[in-house]
Amino acid sequence: MSVAEAIKTETPAEKPEQVSHKITGKDVCVYYGDKQALFDVNLDVREKQVTSLIGPSGCGKSTFLRCINRMNDVIDGCRVEGEIKVDGTDIYRSGLDVVELRARVGMVFQKPNPFPKSIYDNIAYGPRIHGQASDSAELDQIVETSLRRAGLWEEVKDRLDNPGTGLSGGQQQRLCIARAIAVNPEVILMDEPCSALDPIATARIEELIDELREKFTIVIVTHSMQQAARVSQRTAFFHMGVVVEEGATSDIFTKPQDGRTLDYITGRFG
Amino acid sequence: MTDHIVTSFSEELEQLSINVSKMGGLAEAQLQSAIDAITRRDMALADRTVAQDQQLDDLELLIEENAVELIALRQPMALDLREAMTAIKIASDLERIGDLAKNISKRSLVIFQDYETPNRLVQGLSRMGKLALGQLKLVLDAYTNRDVDMANRVWMSDEEIDEMYNSVFRELLTYMMEDPRMIGMCTHLLFVAKNIERIGDHATNIAETVSYLVTGDRMVGERPKGDKTSTTSVPTAT
Numbered sequence: 334m335s336v337a338e339a340i341k342t343e344t345p346a347e348k349p350e351q352v353s354h355k356i357t358g359k360d361v362c363v364y365y366g367d368k369q370a371l372f373d374v375n376l377d378v379r380e381k382q383v384t385s386l387i388g389p390s391g392c393g394k395s396t397f398l399r400c401i402n403r404m405n406d407v408i409d410g411c412r413v414e415g416e417i418k419v420d421g422t423d424i425y426r427s428g429l430d431v432v433e434l435r436a437r438v439g440m441v442f443q444k445p446n447p448f449p450k451s452i453y454d455n456i457a458y459g460p461r462i463h464g465q466a467s468d469s470a471e472l473d474q475i476v477e478t479s480l481r482r483a484g485l486w487e488e489v490k491d492r493l494d495n496p497g498t499g500l501s502g503g504q505q506q507r508l509c510i511a512r513a514i515a516v517n518p519e520v521i522l523m524d525e526p527c528s529a530l531d532p533i534a535t536a537r538i539e540e541l542i543d544e545l546r547e548k549f550t551i552v553i554v555t556h557s558m559q560q561a562a563r564v565s566q567r568t569a570f571f572h573m574g575v576v577v578e579e580g581a582t583s584d585i586f587t588k589p590q591d592g593r594t595l596d597y598i599t600g601r602f603g
Numbered sequence: 604m605t606d607h608i609v610t611s612f613s614e615e616l617e618q619l620s621i622n623v624s625k626m627g628g629l630a631e632a633q634l635q636s637a638i639d640a641i642t643r644r645d646m647a648l649a650d651r652t653v654a655q656d657q658q659l660d661d662l663e664l665l666i667e668e669n670a671v672e673l674i675a676l677r678q679p680m681a682l683d684l685r686e687a688m689t690a691i692k693i694a695s696d697l698e699r700i701g702d703l704a705k706n707i708s709k710r711s712l713v714i715f716q717d718y719e720t721p722n723r724l725v726q727g728l729s730r731m732g733k734l735a736l737g738q739l740k741l742v743l744d745a746y747t748n749r750d751v752d753m754a755n756r757v758w759m760s761d762e763e764i765d766e767m768y769n770s771v772f773r774e775l776l777t778y779m780m781e782d783p784r785m786i787g788m789c790t791h792l793l794f795v796a797k798n799i800e801r802i803g804d805h806a807t808n809i810a811e812t813v814s815y816l817v818t819g820d821r822m823v824g825e826r827p828k829g830d831k832t833s834t835t836s837v838p839t840a841t
Binding site (some may be wrong): 445558562586587588589 | 605606607608609612615679680681682683684819820
């Protein structure tokens with residue numbers, strides 16, 4: 334056997350990429366009354382990665398996002414079929430504690446929506462109702478850590494008693510992210526978190542998303558394709574209630590497989 | 604392919620592609636003139652060829668500027684981004700082809716003034732030039748039609764030019780060994796042959812770029828290569 338052959342045979346066979354899915358969606362259908370908004374959506378979300386959901390308005394991406402922490406429950410006439418699992422647990426099974434689910438799967442909305450309370454109480458509210466802090470010192474610690482992780486601590490540490498609503502838009506959104514991570518969730522859902530923010534505040538949030546990826550699984554709905562391209566590792570393209578294509582973000586934006594995806598990302602959708 | 608929602612975006616992309624094709628046509632004409640000038644000993648044509656190279660340089664600059672502006676202002680994705688990137692790449696290959704054609708003409712001016720060129724030598728060069736011209740034409744058609752198969756054909760057939768270059772190279776060596784007074788002219792002719800061979804290489808570069816533009820993937824595998832002159836030595840008399 335030649336040296337070249339010897340080297341070749343000793344190389345271990347390439348292992349298939351180890352993929353761990355945090356969220357799995359199987360044949361998900363969503364109806365608003367008679368109108369069907371999602372059609373048999375099969376979409377898995379990888380752990381500790383940022384997955385962005387893109388698509389034109391009304392394509393079902395926000396609907397799918399809201400299914401993941403059962404935010405659709407609060408909409409009258411909304412019905413979810415199929416199966417969504419977080420860590421292997423069906424989140425639509427009967428008897429599931431929805432409040433506990435929403436602590437595990439946090440959410441950040443399009444418009445910053447801090448409680449009309451102090452900055453401190455905005456963060457402390459969740460840990461308090463979930464009984465996650467045994468004393469006030471621990472609660473102080475949670476507030477500080479959450480604000481630090483959200484990159485807001487240095488800006489607000491001297492005015493924790495001021496109302497959260499008095500902050501700038503970008504700061505308010507980071508406050509909401511801090512509030513979401515204060516209860517130590519595993520998944521953070523973001524529904525167009527930057528669409529009400531200026532470019533600088535947007536860049537800060539994007540930087541934050543990149544940092545949060547170390548600890549959390551993030552699913553983000555965005556209308557900005559550049560943002561999806563910048564922040565996410567995986568991208569799913571929704572169109573008319575179906576997932577047209579899901580894949581590595583770099584592939585989706587350079588060589589999409591489906592013509593509809595290509596049309597959308599290149600701005601050709603009529 | 605349907606048009607963009609923003610019409611001016613489609614128009615800008617189209618204009619970019621038109622300019623590349625226009626530049627291709629110019630490069631083709633320059634190469635044709637350079638070959639004609641040397642085979643017909645046409646000094647006026649050689650002069651014109653040298654002067655016209657500026658047009659190619661200007662067009663390359665324009666294409667580059669337009670492509671950069673398009674990327675900055677439109678943030679093109681996927682196929683559109685490849686359009687912009689490949690326009691820059693192809694323009695740069697065409698500009699090099701123009702330079703090489705200009706250099707052939709410059710050398711032919713020197714040759715005409717100082718030497719009688721043996722017909723057989725010029726015939727060889729002319730055949731090589733026609734082959735290169737054919738390759739360039741084909742690859743520009745491949746670009747205009749976004750035709751991967753055509754690009755592949757160009758990519759696979761550069762070998763012929765290489766082989767012809769080998770034989771011209773050897774022939775020139777023989778002339779130089781026979782008569783040292785020929786060295787001056789033969790050196791110039793050698794460079795002319797080398798320039799044509801390089802033009803063939805640029806045509807295959809463009810073929811690779813066209814394939815990437817259409818498919819989004821790089822061409823893989825070894826391209827057949829036939830240039831063996833880098834390892835050829837002059838046999839010394841013993």
